[in-house]
Every structure is written in C-alpha cells, then in structure tokens.
Amino acid sequence: MYQAPRGTADILPQEQAYWRYVEEKAARICQLYGYERIDFPAFEDAGLFHRSVGEGTDVVDKEMYTFEDRGGSHLALVPEGTASVCRAYVQHGLHNLQQPVKLYYFTSVFRYDRPQAGRYRQHHQFGYEAIGDADPALDAEVIDMAWQFYRSLGLTRLALHLNSIGCKACRPNYLTVLKEYYAKQGGQLCPDCNTRAARNTLRLLDCKKQSCQTIAAAAPKSIDFLCADCAEHFNLLQKYLGLLSIPFALNHRLVRGLDYYARTVFEIQPEEEGGQSTLGGGGRYDGLIEELGGNPTPAIGMATGMERIIINLKKYNISVPPLPGTRVFLAYLGDEARNEIIKLGSMLRQSGIEVIEAFGSKSLKGQMRHANTLGVRYAVIIGDDEVKNGTAVFRDMTSAQQETVSLARLPELLK
Ligand code: HAM
Numbered sequence: 001m002y003q004a005p006r007g008t009a010d011i012l013p014q015e016q017a018y019w020r021y022v023e024e025k026a027a028r029i030c031q032l033y034g035y036e037r038i039d040f041p042a043f044e045d046a047g048l049f050h051r052s053v054g055e056g057t058d059v060v061d062k063e064m065y066t067f068e069d070r071g072g073s074h075l076a077l078v079p080e081g082t083a084s085v086c087r088a089y090v091q092h093g094l095h096n097l098q099q100p101v102k103l104y105y106f107t108s109v110f111r112y113d114r115p116q117a118g119r120y121r122q123h124h125q126f127g128y129e130a131i132g133d134a135d136p137a138l139d140a141e142v143i144d145m146a147w148q149f150y151r152s153l154g155l156t157r158l159a160l161h162l163n164s165i166g167c168k169a170c171r172p173n174y175l176t177v178l179k180e181y182y183a184k185q186g187g188q189l190c191p192d193c194n195t196r197a198a199r200n201t202l203r204l205l206d207c208k209k210q211s212c213q214t215i216a217a218a219a220p221k222s223i224d225f226l227c228a229d230c231a232e233h234f235n236l237l238q239k240y241l242g243l244l245s246i247p248f249a250l251n252h253r254l255v256r257g258l259d260y261y262a263r264t265v266f267e268i269q270p271e272e273e274g275g276q277s278t279l280g281g282g283g284r285y286d287g288l289i290e291e292l293g294g295n296p297t298p299a300i301g302m303a304t305g306m307e308r309i310i311i312n313l314k315k316y317n318i319s320v321p322p323l324p325g326t327r328v329f330l331a332y333l334g335d336e337a338r339n340e341i342i343k344l345g346s347m348l349r350q351s352g353i354e355v356i357e358a359f360g361s362k363s364l365k366g367q368m369r370h371a372n373t374l375g376v377r378y379a380v381i382i383g384d385d386e387v388k389n390g391t392a393v394f395r396d397m398t399s400a401q402q403e404t405v406s407l408a409r410l411p412e413l414l415k
Pocket of ligand 1: 079080081082113118119120121122123124125127128129257258278279280281283300301302303304305306307308
C-alpha cells in the first residue's frame with residue numbers, strides 16, 4: 001500500500017473547516033492592511049535560493065529539494081516564499097508602482113527536515129511582504145498585522161521576540177567580535193556549531209543544544225554594535241510598538257535561519273512553549289532585491305505556518321465555524337423516479353441549490369440513513385405516485401415533518 005511520503009499529510013474533508021477559517025482570517029487581515037495577493041510557481045531556479053536564503057544555511061545546504069528537469073534546468077521546490085516574491089518584483093518591474101508594494105501569498109513549502117510534531121517536509125505558509133520602504137513604522141505595521149491576525153483567530157497568549165542584526169555597514173564589526181568570542185570557547189561547542197563557526201557565525205546564537213545555549217547567552221549582542229542609523233531605526237520601531245501596545249521581548253539570540261535578513265528580525269511564539277513551536281517569523285531584507293538584480297530596495301515581511309496555527313487552535317479548543325453543508329438530498333424509488341431525480345438535480349443546481357443525489361439500488365430506508373449521515377437539511381423523495389402526479393415528498397430532516405408538493409414549487413421552497 002502506498003502511503004503519503006514521510007513528512008507530508010493529506011488534508012481530509014473533516015480538517016478543511018480549520019483551513020478555510022485560517023485562510024479567510026488571513027485574507028481579511030491583508031485587506032485591512034492593504035495587501036494584494038500574489039501566487040508564484042511551486043518550483044524555481046535553484047540558484048534563486050542560493051542567492052537569497054544563502055549558501056551555508058540549513059535550508060539551502062541540507063533541506064532543499066533540488067532536481068534537474070528533462071531539459072537540464074536545475075530547479076528547487078520552493079523552500080520559502082520571500083525569494084519568489086522578490087524575484088517576481090524584479091521580473092515584473094514592480095518598482096514602477098507606488099511603494100511600498102504590499103503582497104501576500106499562500107504557498108506550499110518544501111524542506112527536507114526531520115519530521116516531528118509541527119515540523120513537516122511539505123508545509124503551508126501564509127506570508128506577506130512590503131517592498132520599497134525603509135520606514136520603521138512599516139516594520140511596526142508588519143508586526144502589528146501578524147499580532148492582529150493571530151488575535152483574530154483567537155490566539156492571544158503569544159510572545160513577540162525582537163532583535164536587530166544590523167546592516168551591511170555595522171554587522172561586519174559585530175561578526176568580528178562574535179567570532180573572537182566563539183574562538184575562545186574552545187572545544188565546548190557542539191559539532192554542528194563547530195562547522196558553522198567560520199561560515200555562519202550568527203547561527204551559533206540560536207543552536208538548540210543546552211551547552212551551546214549557555215555559551216550563546218553570554219555572547220556579545222548585535223544591538224550593542226548597531227551603527228547610528230540602525231540604532232535609530234530599532235529605537236523608533238520599539239517606540240511604535242509601544243504606541244500600538246504590542247508587548248515584546250528583546251532577544252539577542254534571535255537571528256533567524258535565512259541569510260537575507262538585515263536590521264529587524266522577529267518571531268512570534270505561543271507563550272508557554274520552546275523553540276520548535278514558533279508560529280511565525282520574519283524581518284527586514286533590505287539588500288535582497290538588489291542581490292536579485294533590482295535597484296537597492298528596502299523591504300520587510302513575515303510568514304506563518306498554517307499547520308502550526310491549526311495545531312494551536314486545537315490545543316486551545318478554539319472552535320471554528322463549520323463549512324456550509326449541502327441543502328438537499330434527492331431519494332427515489334423505481335426507474336421512472338430515477339429519471340425524474342436526474343432532471344430535478346440538474347434543475348435545482350442551476351437555481352443555485354446544493355444537491356446530493358442517491359445512486360445505486362439502496363432501499364428508501366438506506367437512502368434516508370445516507371441523508372442523515374450527510375447532515376442535509378431537507379430530503380426530496382420521488383416514487384411512482386409522485387412521478388404520475390408531477391409531485392415530490394418534501395421532508396424536513398430536523399423535524400421529520402413532510403408534505404407532498406408540486407415539483408415546480410421545489411426551488412422556491414428550498415430557497
Ligand atoms: P521561516 O521562519 O523559515 O521564515 O518560516 C516561517 C514559518 O513557517 C515558521 O515560523 C513556522 O511556523 C513555519 N515552518 C517553517 N518550517 C516548517 C516545517 N518544517 N514544518 C511546519 N512549519 C514550518 C520564512 O520562511 C521566511 N520566508 C519568512 C519571511 C517572510 N521573512 C520575511 N518575509
């Protein structure tokens with residue numbers, strides 16, 4: 001028997017109400033903040049991610065699904081959405097529009113991760129990007145939008161972690177000091193951190209191993225090495241978050257796993273959980289558009305995992321509205337009635353009424369049982385007598401009351 005590949009999942013009908021709920025809240029929040037939808041391909045030139053997410057990151061080095069297609073192109077299933085949105089921004093000359101350009105997306109994301117609760121090889125993200133403005137008020141708005149989005153879902157016990165990792169001008173100084181600090185730790189780092197130490201020193205700060213965490217806690221902080229512009233940017237962001245009454249914790253170990261970030265980085269987590277449970281995260285990536293061949297263009301965005309949101313909705317017993325069901329079930333007895341039902345089903349659907357028809361040779365009792373399990377509001381039953389008289393039995397499934405009505409009246413009754 002075939003199984004869905006490890007780390008992937010089917011989303012069965014009984015789960016869909018959660019997905020629809022989250023998607024609708026996401027689309028609404030985007031409308032409230034002036035974002036427009038963009039969709040991009042499920043695969044891209046693999047080079048796009050080497051360029052943006054970065055060589056030496058886990059996402060590119062260890063987790064990317066790459067393949068050569070039959071034409072010899074080197075492609076990758078998208079391991080995140082930001083690079084694709086920026087590629088589209090440059091490709092379609094979106095710098096010609098009023099800036100910032102605000103775009104949101106839902107996408108499948110593919111990462112060859114070690115599957116565990118809340119961690120999959122194919123997951124789904126809702127993300128949004130605001131491209132073309134460096135104002136820290138935009139950073140505050142992007143964070144506020146995430147905060148209000150989670151609130152609108154009913155997720156309120158959240159913690160916002162915030163950091164600034166500086167820009168091209170000031171980060172090199174910080175990295176020098178950080179490297180010196182780590183060089184002094186000798187053999188105490190885990191093997192992963194030892195290999196990362198030279199290539200991606202920032203990532204040592206967010207190693208999950210307990211021994212490395214102790215070392216990271218005492219490490220120099222990026223915010224102490226910010227240039228004047230970055231420091232002012234970060235101060236203003238904190239002031240604006242204050243104006244918005246959004247509580248945050250400065251977390252100097254928050255660096256994020258993707259290379260394109262500059263200045264603001266943030267993550268939102270459920271209050272009482274650890275690192276694996278991050279609901280969403282993002283930050284500024286002021287150099288990325290230029291890296292991809294566009295003009296120098298500041299930008300910021302964020303993405304959140306749909307599966308992790310749904311896990312939290314369930315954990316906190318947040319009920320979601322059921323999806324609209326089917327209004328009517330059509331049951332029949334006999335061949336003539338069968339013909340009537342086929343015509344009636346088509347007619348009702350064309351008047352905008354949702355219909356499920358009985359098929360096969362089930363008894364009337366069996367058909368009614370079927371209607372009951374479907375949870376339909378009404379059933380329409382046609383037998384030989386009804387065929388002769390041009391009528392149908394119209395049954396309210398909740399009250400179990402029924403009456404005989406003319407076929408012509410049915411659309412009006414059902415509406
Ligand atoms: P990310 O932090 O890599 O950021 O992913 C965003 C969110 O996707 C995470 O916070 C988490 O909820 C979810 N997620 C990540 N990996 C998995 C996984 N293996 N299984 C389930 N859920 C997962 C980005 O992807 C950036 N593009 C965010 C961004 C947008 N930054 C700027 N703009």
